Amino acid sequence: RKQATEYSTSSSDEEFESKPSLTHKAKRALRKRRKLEKETKQLIKQEELKRLHKAQAIQRQLEELEERQRTLEILGVELERELRGEADSGTKDENQMLHEWFELVVEKNKLMRYESELLIIAQELELEDHQSRLEQKLREKMAIDGKSKGTVCPSLQGQTVP
Secondary structure (H helix, E strand, C coil): CHHHHHHHHHHHHHHHHHHHHHHHHHHHHHHHHHHHHHHHHHHHHHHHHHHHHHHHHHHHHHHHHHHHHHHHHHHHHHHHHHHHCCCCCCCCCHHHHHHHHHHHHHHHHHHHHHHHHHHHHHHHHHHHHHHHHHHHHHHHHHHHHHHHCCCCCCCCCCCCCC
């Protein structure tokens, strides 16, 4: 009987000792999860800043592009007037003026294509930002539901982020 009591005592001691280790493990897991969440938030913030800088750069390029297009438009109008004989063409012959006019048209078309590319890139950035916000909302809802229910919210299951 004494041995049985000793075994009983030692097993209850082990249980008592294992409980603090479980809480220690839980605390460690909680710290690790919080650290991971913090790192994730930092990465999200960095990605947001990258997108913001890209968007600002695109905006500047679009403004410069618009100014260049205005300049080309003014030059084109002047050349057209000279070709029609409405303005003094000076020593330029018609072939030279036509050549300059076509070069302006080609340059303007290049700028328009570049503008289209920049607008597509800007739209991609907007979509990436929207996706990031949706992913953040999903993470928040999953964290809330995970705390309250321990499972993923049924309304969010099966949904994909566009």
